Amino acid sequence: MKTLKHILPVIAALLLPPACSRDEMDKTVFIPDENDRKLPAYTEWGYNSFGAKYERSYFIVAGNMVPCKITYREGTLHFSLRGHVTGEVGYPYGKMTLTLSFPVSKKMEDYRDLMFLHNTKIDLTGNDCTVTIENDSAVPVAVSPLRGCLTFKRAQLLSIDDQVSKVILSGVFDMEYLTNNVVEAIEDGRFDVSIDNSDFYGYPTETAGQDR
Amino acid sequence: MKNAYMVWLMLMIPFIAAQAREKETSRLRAGIEIGFAGIFGEIKLSDRMRESKSAFPLDGAHCGLPETNQAINGFRTGVKAEYFTRNNRIGLATGLLFEQYSAAVHANGDYFFWQLHQEGLNTYYIRIKNMAQKNFYLGVPVEFRYLPYKRELPVRIYFKLGGTFACKLFTKNEFRFYDPSMKHYEATVLRQMDKPSHFIAYIYPAVGLKIGRRMNPRINVEINIPVMLQSDASSLYKSHAGFGMKLMVQLPVNIKTPVDRESIQ
Numbered sequence: 001m002k003t004l005k006h007i008l009p010v011i012a013a014l015l016l017p018p019a020c021s022r023d024e025m026d027k028t029v030f031i032p033d034e035n036d037r038k039l040p041a042y043t044e045w046g047y048n049s050f051g052a053k054y055e056r057s058y059f060i061v062a063g064n065m066v067p068c069k070i071t072y073r074e075g076t077l078h079f080s081l082r083g084h085v086t087g088e089v090g091y092p093y094g095k096m097t098l099t100l101s102f103p104v105s106k107k108m109e110d111y112r113d114l115m116f117l118h119n120t121k122i123d124l125t126g127n128d129c130t131v132t133i134e135n136d137s138a139v140p141v142a143v144s145p146l147r148g149c150l151t152f153k154r155a156q157l158l159s160i161d162d163q164v165s166k167v168i169l170s171g172v173f174d175m176e177y178l179t180n181n182v183v184e185a186i187e188d189g190r191f192d193v194s195i196d197n198s199d200f201y202g203y204p205t206e207t208a209g210q211d212r
Numbered sequence: 213m214k215n216a217y218m219v220w221l222m223l224m225i226p227f228i229a230a231q232a233r234e235k236e237t238s239r240l241r242a243g244i245e246i247g248f249a250g251i252f253g254e255i256k257l258s259d260r261m262r263e264s265k266s267a268f269p270l271d272g273a274h275c276g277l278p279e280t281n282q283a284i285n286g287f288r289t290g291v292k293a294e295y296f297t298r299n300n301r302i303g304l305a306t307g308l309l310f311e312q313y314s315a316a317v318h319a320n321g322d323y324f325f326w327q328l329h330q331e332g333l334n335t336y337y338i339r340i341k342n343m344a345q346k347n348f349y350l351g352v353p354v355e356f357r358y359l360p361y362k363r364e365l366p367v368r369i370y371f372k373l374g375g376t377f378a379c380k381l382f383t384k385n386e387f388r389f390y391d392p393s394m395k396h397y398e399a400t401v402l403r404q405m406d407k408p409s410h411f412i413a414y415i416y417p418a419v420g421l422k423i424g425r426r427m428n429p430r431i432n433v434e435i436n437i438p439v440m441l442q443s444d445a446s447s448l449y450k451s452h453a454g455f456g457m458k459l460m461v462q463l464p465v466n467i468k469t470p471v472d473r474e475s476i477q
Contacts, residue, residue, distance in 0.1 A: 024321050024339075029263055045262050118333055156335040160325070161391045168335065 025158075025166060025194055028061050038086070042190045044154050046168035050081050052189030058086045059096055059186060068169075068193035072108040073203040076101050076128070079150070081191065085135075097134040098186070100124060100150050100173070111200040114167045118155035124148030124175050131177060141179060148175025158194065166194040239296045241430070241462045245309075249286035249438050249456030255317060256450050260404055262325035262337065284315045284451040286438070292353065294462065300364070303357035311351050311378055315449035316344040323390040326401060338397055339390035345448050346385075347408045351378030359422065366425060372418040372434065380410045409444035416456065432460040 029047040033039040038058050039051040048067050051060035061067045062084045071078045080099040084092035102124070106116045124131060124145045131148070134140040156168040173189040193199075292307030317324075323339040330336070355374035385405075387398050420434025436456045443450040 024264055024319075024323060024325065027264075027321075031263060047263070115333060154333075156330075156333055158335050158337060160337045161339055161394055162336075 025160065028063055028067060030061065030063075036188075039188065040190065040192070042170070042172065043192045044156070044168065044170040045192065046156075046158060046166065046194035047192045048194055050083065050189065050191035050193065052173065053185075053187045054085060054096075055184055059083055059098065059189075060086060062092065062095075065095070066199065068191065068195065069199050069201075070111075070114065070195060071201045071203070072104070072113075075103050075105075075107075077104045077108065095136050097132075097140070099132045099134075099140065101130045101132070102126070102150070103128045108200075109202045111167050111195050111197050112157065112164070113202075114169060114195060114200065115155045115157055117152040117169060120152045122150040122152075124150060131175065133179070143177040143179045143184075145175050145177045146183065148177065149173065166196045168192070168194050239298070239300070240293060241296070242291065242293045243430070243432075243460050243462030244289070244291050245432075245458055245460035246289045247287070247436075247456055247458035249288070249436075249454055250283035251286055251313075251438055251440060251445075251451040251454035252283045253440075253443060253449055253451040256406060256446070256448055258326075258404075258406060260327040262327065264320050264324045283454055284313050284446055284449045286445075286454075286456065287312045287314075288351075288458075290351075290353075292355075292460070294355075294357070299362070301359045301362065303355075303359075305353070305355040305357065305374075307353060309351040309353055309376060309378070311349040311376075312346055313349070313445040313451075314344065314346040315446040315451075316342055317448050318342045326404075328397060328400060328404075338394055338401070340401075341388040341390050343388075343448060344386040345383065345408070345446050347383050347446055348381045349378035349412060349445075350381050351376040351412075364425060366423065368422045370420055370422055370432075370434075372420065372436070373415070374418065374436070375413065375415040377413045378411065380408065380412075383408060406444075406447045408447050409442055411442070412445050413441040414438045415441065418458070420458070430462040432458075432462065434458050434460075 025046060026048065028049055030049050031041045031043060031047060033041040038060070039053070040047070040049040040061065043049070049061045050067055051058060060083050065082050067082060069080045069082070078099055078101045080097055082095070082097045085094045085096050086092050100122070102122045104116065106113060108114065122129065125147060129145070130142055131145050132140040132142050150171065150173040152169055152171040154170045157164060158166045158168050170192045171190070173191070174187045176183060176185045288309050288311040290307055290309035292305050294303045294305035296303045319341055323341050325337040326340050328336040328338050353374055353376040355372055357370050357372045359368050359370045361368060385402060387401060389395055416436040416438040418434045418436035420432055422430060422432050424430035436458060437453060438456050439453045440451050443452060445451055
């Protein structure tokens with residue numbers, strides 16, 4: 001039942017409608033990192049990009065996939081990154097969704113509430129945090145983080161042509177976890193995503209949000 | 213337009229002066245020229261310009277910036293006086309040139325973003341369809357021309373090495389905003405843009421054909437390779453080197469004595 005509780009928001013995140021208007025701000029812009037060109041550089045422009053080293057491969061944004069979906073339910077925020085797993089030469093050999101769930105003290109009803117995440121560091125080994133990984137179309141698997149951290153370095157409320165349009169979340173993540181008694185690592189992760197209501201869904205409040 | 217006319221008038225003054233002196237100067241010719249050049253380089257990245265084209269390998273794209281014209285376009289016109297050595301094979305020229313350099317940045321898609329300002333956690337972007345800039349310079353060229361063949365044929369090949377130093381007269385900018393009602397931000401964007409250099413310099417090796425005999429009106433057609441010593445002739449584009457073409461008409465202001473005529477024949 002507990003697993004179902006964790007998996008349901010992930011499924012909900014996957015079912016969120018794709019952005020209706022594929023305007024320039026919804027597109028993925030991949031600016032290579034100078035040190036490792038297979039990873040995107042850390043940026044704060046809302047490039048809808050992310051990337052991390054995943055074992056001897058890379059988990060990176062895919063041009064044809066919405067990179068980030070966020071759902072809020074009963075005091076827990078589910079931050080999902082969707083992309084490809086690629087090898088050294090850059091060819092994708094699988095899709096992957098990484099969902100990091102953690103409690104937040106603020107009730108979130110609108111994407112603008114994500115500004116609350118500015119300069120927030122989440123210890124993924126905390127009791128209330130869960131990490132799920134979905135490879136290709138398999139069922140999401142909850143993994144046990146041995147260590148890990150998700151840092152929202154910056155949240156920006158973006159106005160385009162004088163109209164509040166999106167929230168830009170930029171940050172870094174890395175973790176080591178056990179899956180089927182095997183240790184795996186996602187390291188040197190970074191993300192720069194722009195979120196509006198097409199990428200965010202807050203479940204109607206049923207119970208009060210849990211304070212962390 | 214009025215400014216351009218005034219500059220043209222200023223450029224004509226030395227030419228008219230040369231005409232007036234024609235009888236007392238020997239081996240000196242004055243002429244007018246017109247030329248075009250495409251100078252290649254790359255877009256100048258502004259800190260406020262959001263990149264809009266993915267370099268992600270699966271997208272098949274390779275650069276991350278809005279697109280510019282393939283080159284900065286240069287147009288130049290002016291007057292020149294040229295002094296030839298006694299054997300009529302080596303020339304030294306100088307004058308005044310009115311030059312215009314134009315460059316433009318276009319969105320890859322419908323628009324690109326310009327970061328207007330940031331206040332705390334609030335960030336403000338504006339959507340721009342394209343930006344165009346024209347810079348007008350007044351330049352002084354110095355050219356060294358060499359004609360390798362002695363015979364005074366109607367068409368003679370020549371080689372040239374020239375250099376021009378120019379100072380900026382004025383700049384014209386044009387912005388097209390995605391939302392025309394944002395036009396009131398034009399002054400802000402202008403203020404935030406890099407400024408083109410007040411002075412530019414370039415050198416140009418050239419090869420050309422001199423058409424016409426010495427005593428007749430002469431037409432010179434040449435191709436040149438301008439190499440910019442400074443890359444800031446535009447705020448939008450770094451220009452390095454390119455190709456140019458030039459047409460010069462030299463009028464017979466250099467009246468010779470009969471003795472000189474015999475030596476030429």
